[in-house]
Amino acid sequence: MADQTPGTSRAVLEADEAAARAAAGVTEVDARADAELTRSGRDAVVTQRALVRAARRRFATDGYRATTVRQIAADAGVNVALINRYFMSKEGLFEACMMRTSDELDTQTEARASGIAEVIERLVSHAVDSPNGDDPLQLLLLLRSSGDENADRIRRKTMEHFTERLATAAGWHADDAATAPLLLRAQLAISMMLGVVMLRTSAAVQPVASATATELAAPLSQVFTALLAEGHAPE
Amino acid sequence: MADQTPGTSRAVLEADEAAARAAAGVTEVDARADAELTRSGRDAVVTQRALVRAARRRFATDGYRATTVRQIAADAGVNVALINRYFMSKEGLFEACMMRTSDELDTQTEARASGIAEVIERLVSHAVDSPNGDDPLQLLLLLRSSGDENADRIRRKTMEHFTERLATAAGWHADDAATAPLLLRAQLAISMMLGVVMLRTSAAVQPVASATATELAAPLSQVFTALLAEGHAPE
DNA sequence: TCGGTATGTAAACAGGTATTGACTTGAGGC
DNA sequence: GCCTCAAGTCAATACCTGTTTACATACCGA
Numbered sequence: 001m002a003d004q005t006p007g008t009s010r011a012v013l014e015a016d017e018a019a020a021r022a023a024a025g026v027t028e029v030d031a032r033a034d035a036e037l038t039r040s041g042r043d044a045v046v047t048q049r050a051l052v053r054a055a056r057r058r059f060a061t062d063g064y065r066a067t068t069v070r071q072i073a074a075d076a077g078v079n080v081a082l083i084n085r086y087f088m089s090k091e092g093l094f095e096a097c098m099m100r101t102s103d104e105l106d107t108q109t110e111a112r113a114s115g116i117a118e119v120i121e122r123l124v125s126h127a128v129d130s131p132n133g134d135d136p137l138q139l140l141l142l143l144r145s146s147g148d149e150n151a152d153r154i155r156r157k158t159m160e161h162f163t164e165r166l167a168t169a170a171g172w173h174a175d176d177a178a179t180a181p182l183l184l185r186a187q188l189a190i191s192m193m194l195g196v197v198m199l200r201t202s203a204a205v206q207p208v209a210s211a212t213a214t215e216l217a218a219p220l221s222q223v224f225t226a227l228l229a230e231g232h233a234p235e
Numbered sequence: 236m237a238d239q240t241p242g243t244s245r246a247v248l249e250a251d252e253a254a255a256r257a258a259a260g261v262t263e264v265d266a267r268a269d270a271e272l273t274r275s276g277r278d279a280v281v282t283q284r285a286l287v288r289a290a291r292r293r294f295a296t297d298g299y300r301a302t303t304v305r306q307i308a309a310d311a312g313v314n315v316a317l318i319n320r321y322f323m324s325k326e327g328l329f330e331a332c333m334m335r336t337s338d339e340l341d342t343q344t345e346a347r348a349s350g351i352a353e354v355i356e357r358l359v360s361h362a363v364d365s366p367n368g369d370d371p372l373q374l375l376l377l378l379r380s381s382g383d384e385n386a387d388r389i390r391r392k393t394m395e396h397f398t399e400r401l402a403t404a405a406g407w408h409a410d411d412a413a414t415a416p417l418l419l420r421a422q423l424a425i426s427m428m429l430g431v432v433m434l435r436t437s438a439a440v441q442p443v444a445s446a447t448a449t450e451l452a453a454p455l456s457q458v459f460t461a462l463l464a465e466g467h468a469p470e
Numbered sequence: 471t472c473g474g475t476a477t478g479t480a481a482a483c484a485g486g487t488a489t490t491g492a493c494t495t496g497a498g499g500c
Numbered sequence: 501g502c503c504t505c506a507a508g509t510c511a512a513t514a515c516c517t518g519t520t521t522a523c524a525t526a527c528c529g530a
Contacts, residue, residue, distance in 0.1 A: 042477050042526065063379070066300040069518060079479055084519060152438075159440045185454050187443045188427075191434050192458070195426030198433075202379075203387075205394045208422045219420050219462055223427070226461040227454055277496065277507050304488065314509055319489060 048086050050076040056097045061202050064094060095154060102158040106165070119169045120224040127193040127220060128213045163187045170228040185227045192223055283321050285311040291332045296437060298379050299329060330389060337393040341400070354404045355459040362428040362455060363448045398422045405463040420462045427458055 054075035058067040069090050073080040087093040108126070164172075167186035172179045196216070199205045208216075289310035293302040304325050308315040322328040399407075402421035407414045431451070434440045443451075 044477065047477085063298055063300065065298060068516085070516095080518090081480085081520080082478070085477090090518065156438065156440055159434075159438065163440075163442075181450075181454075184442055184446055184450060187434065187440070188431065188451075188454055188458070191430030191443065192423075192427050193430070194433065195428070195430035196423065198429065199394075199422065199426050203391065203394065205391055205398075205422070207398075207419055208426065211419055215416075215419060216423075219416070219423055222461045223423070223458050226457045279507070282507085303486085314507095315488090316490085316510085317508070320507085325488065 044086070047076070047078050047082060050078065051083060051086065051093065052096055052100060055093050056101070059094060059097060069093075098154050098158060102154075102161070105158070105162050116170055116229050119166070120221055120228065123166075123189060123193060123224050124217050124220045125213075127196050128216045159190070163190060166190065166228075182228070189224050189227045192220070192227075196220070279321070282311070282313050282317060285313065286318060286321065286328065287331055287335060290328050291336070294329060294332060294379070304328075333389045333393060337389075337396065340393070340397050351405055351464050354401070355456055355463065358401075358424060358428060358459050359452050359455045360448075362431050363451050394425070398425060401425065417463070424459055424462045427455070427462075431455070 051072060055067075055072045058072055058075065069083050070080050072093070073083060083090065083093055087096055108122075163183065163186050166189065167183045170182055170186060172182040172186070196208065199208050200211075203209075286307060290302075290307045293307055293310065304318050305315050307328070308318060318325065318328055322331055398418065398421050401424065402418045405417055405421060407417040407421070431443065434443050435446075438444075
């Protein structure tokens with residue numbers, strides 16, 4: 001297990017090229033990376049992105065402890081040692097995945113919502129669409145505990161941040177006591193999504209695993225509406 | 236890793252004393268076990284039960300891969316080798332946990348429900364009460380994938396069985412096309428429970444982790460009602 | 471053309487894992 | 501009182517894990 005102070009080292013400096021920018025949380029980075037992609041077949045940024053992509057899929061479906069670095073490297077088509085070269089450790093790679101997920105959730109929820117109906121619709125499609133891709137869908141499964149204290153702290157922060165975003169979109173005001181229950185209700189909505197995604201992807205349990213998006217849309221909308229749009233004290 | 240055909244061996248024959256009976260799924264077994272408990276301080280059934288109890292807790296909270304057999308043995312207060320003696324392997328112990336969970340869910344759902352309201356109330360209390368005990372609450376977390384194909388198959392079967400039980404309690408008839416959506420809705424209710432339990436126990440995410448039972452009861456009842464009691468085609 | 475450097479590779483390391491086998495301890499039958 | 505057999509212990513096994521080290525290869529500026 002790595003030291004508790006993964007602050008500054010040689011490997012970190014080498015990883016900065018993309019990891020630090022990713023931590024900054026700008027999607028513009030991706031464009032720049034794609035531009036640099038044309039440089040040659042040996043591109044550190046490209047392999048780092050491939051590693052993160054493969055890692056997210058594995059971490060989401062199999063959990064942190066169950067996925068091996070060799071699996072990730074094989075999925076990404078690169079050598080195992082590059083994980084430690086670019087991310088310092090398996091935990092570092094996990095944190096990078098977390099950062100990216102946090103950023104994606106941010107950009108998704110910060111998009112101006114015209115109303116609670118649109119928010120609900122977006123939640124439904126988020127929980128239902130494309131269960132096998134590496135879309136933001138599976139990223140919720142990153143909430144699985146990793147056994148590492150630092151990564152778990154980030155994970156918790158990400159979740160709570162997401163909760164507040166959703167609650168705000170549903171009309172929650174931090175200083176208004178009347179809307180306080182909305183925070184809890186927003187998290188229950190997230191729990192609902194979490195459960196559905198889990199049963200559809202990680203465990204392939206019927207019938208929800210093979211249910212179509214249209215079949216799921218109606219009951220899920222009902223649930224989210226019951227949680228966010230009615231039954232609580234409005235302003 | 237163990238062979239794919241754990242059919243007959245010496246260890247299995249020794250384990251039969253309790254494992255096979257547990258597989259039969261009769262609660263009467265427990266009474267007999269408690270009777271035999273008075274035989275002496277060295278009772279195989281007692282240690283087996285202790286192992287299963289400790290294993291369920293560990294598997295539920297930490298996941299399959301993350302828990303070590305030494306941890307389980309230490310929790311149960313017995314020697315590590317006894318796991319292999321009585322359950323043939325770590326996987327065997329996991330399967331035994333699964334069987335027992337399946338049985339408990341059965342006895343819980345097969346208890347005559349006076350109506351959908353009672354079923355909902357029972358679901359709420361199941362998802363909310365006593366998050367730290369080894370009650371049926373955490374057992375839902377056994378749905379975590381174990382990496383083993385056989386255990387995962389049992390896991391899936393258990394879930395689907397539980398789904399059908401719940402759907403039946405909500406008025407579902409296998410031959411009635413009008414009530415078909417109830418099966419999916421029942422599983423969504425289970426997904427909701429799964430998400431809540433996960434956020435409350437494994438990941439300790441605020442505010443749902445520290446929310447009281449009464450705070451959670453209202454919105455959860457709303458969700459379960461929306462899923463099971465209204466909005467679908469009644470008979 | 472020639473180093474120097476970033477990138478990738480292969481083999482090995484130390485630690486932990488589940489599992490196995492031989493051994494010891496205890497209780498009951500003759 | 502010995503003998504048998506189940507119940508439990510201990511140490512060694514082979515394997516897999518994440519990580520590191522030393523080495524190869526491609527790119528790029530001088």
